[in-house]
Amino acid sequence: MTHNRKLIKIATAGSVDDGKSTLIGRLLYDTKSLTTDKLEAIEKTSRQRGFDYLDFSLATDGLIAEREQGITIDVAHIYFNTAKTNFVIADTPGHVEYTRNMVTGASTSQVAIILIDARKGVIEQTNRHFFISNLLRLGHVVVAINKMDLVNYDEDVFLKIKADFEVLVEKSDFKTDQITFIPISALKGENIAKHSELMPWYVGNTLLDHLEVLEPSDLHESTVARFPIQYVTRPRTEAFHDFRGFSGKLYGGSLKVGDEVTVLPSFTESKIKTIHFFDQEYSEALPGASITITLEDEVNISRGDMLVKSSELPKSEKQITATICQVNSKPLKVGDKYTLQHGINRVLAKVESIDSVIHTDFTGEVPAAQLKLNDIGKVNFRLSKSIHFDTYHDNKSNGRFILIDEGSYDTVGVGFID
């Protein structure tokens, strides 16, 4: 299926009314992904509202309340493809709950498009969007300077905003080649799919061309292999009487038949005997694969255990420090107990202390007694059992977790291990 087409996942970021929904609608329109019936619905509603243009935000604002109020409430996922690429875009709404929504949308993405209103330039929100892109270590950021039509397509406006943004880039972990600036008009379709004749001074790629040349292999980190066991596959049928396979998704690096591996938390060593995907056997699997592995030795393994190469052991600790983003209205306080879900493995966690709340504009941090909704802060936890982790910086998949409230069972926070 999608084998011959690459998959790129993108999150949009911007304040309310910067044009996120319009941009996505425009991308759908320009790639001919809007079907006639959807386009007719957009035309009809635009006319009813007395607009002399097509309001493409109607393509994505799906809930009744959103259409009534002309705003986006919840993260929406939108799909379109070009001949070479499958795109998934997370449209993240930009009001009060912004941090939560952007972190959620960006967590499944490799690229962020940060929108800036050309009339307003870099504002406090922009700092925050870029800070989150940096925290999540996204592979690439496109800074789309929108509404150029409202500033007479003036190059100086573009250059000024670019220079302001570059100050932020210097404070971040991004390299300059991971950031691209494009002047656009989402409403008019300038520099989206076609080069703008009104901005001849811009010689770079259009937004769509730029997104097309991004390579997933450059956007995904390659590091050491981590194989958390999701499910023990025991057919107990005649044909597979003794089969005992360990099923899960492989992260970070590849695994091969014959690799010497260690099972955590027991630290038992063995070798990979076979690698299966459905009814086929393979000698090696790449990261991202949902496979089933068997081992040379009889090893006691259950869900939540992890298989790693013996030469590449992660850290194993009961005390961790992490950057937490609080995504629930109930604040996180010292002494609180949560279920901490590290990948698929769950342990109990107690908040021992809160070091600080971090300013999301790269200006440092302040001491704090609690983390409120949308706060990002440094927190120390004591765990009921050791987890086997890497820092988020070294190995994204094995350096993150969610916090689950013991009462409501809601997901209340996401953590990045330091």
Next chain:
Amino acid sequence: MSNLFIPNPKEAESIHILREVAAQFERPVLLFSGGKDSITLVRLAQKAFYPARIPFPLLHIDTGHNFPETIEFRDQLVAELGLELIVRNVQDSINQGKVTEERGRYASRNTLQTTTLLDAIEEFKFDACIGGARRDEEKARAKERVFSVRDDFGQWDEKNQRPELFDMLNGRIHQGQNVRVFPISNWTELDVWEYIKTEDIAIPSIYFAHKREVFFRDGMVWTANEHVYRESHEEVFEKMVRFRTVGDMTCTAAVLSDAETLDAVVAEIRDSTISERGARIDDKRSEAAMESRKKVGYF
């Protein structure tokens, strides 16, 4: 011997989700409609648990107005793969007086299904219902989570959904709640068709062009038979048609088509300018039809 396994990212993600369901829930069930999306789910589940059997049953809510080809196909698939199938009938809910048959021009049993489904969930104490909905189908679906928590009444609270971060799925629920799980959330209609093609998955014959008695109403092609209300002036023609989605006869419109092979169907979908849901009569009722139905526990 060296052979490298290069994963298909969407397939790998779906398998990951299905394994999480099997591990996190006590009584999962796969909602099987006989349509291409649920058939794709069955294949993904086969892959997720091979060489073991799929560790959950299939549940079909039969409106009694299904295409006979779909039912035949369902029974064959279940027999071939040795799956457990549970069928619950909307007719029974009608007989028990729990729901009332709709009347008139747009009469359909589509919305009545919800009651039968919720009753089945209660009867079997299912805690996770796996469905084939995709986010690209419809705007309200685009906001749906992979693990979508429903309350005791099966209701969807769209403004209060759990955030889903990375691929860490939180399926913890309270007594009486259940979770709707959508493993192919991130697939598009074209992805599904291309997958059916590469995987050589069998699908019911009504997806391919065939001769059928139809009539035309509101710019759509309706099946002409005893289950579908038709006015005397609405003339019946025999046409070459196929179906893009397979649901209840009363709410699934056909499209005129000559695509008799999978290749031809995939080519047609690729070039299509009408969305899949454009052929759903139930969605035409109003722009917000889907969201309203989901709120009260629809699939």
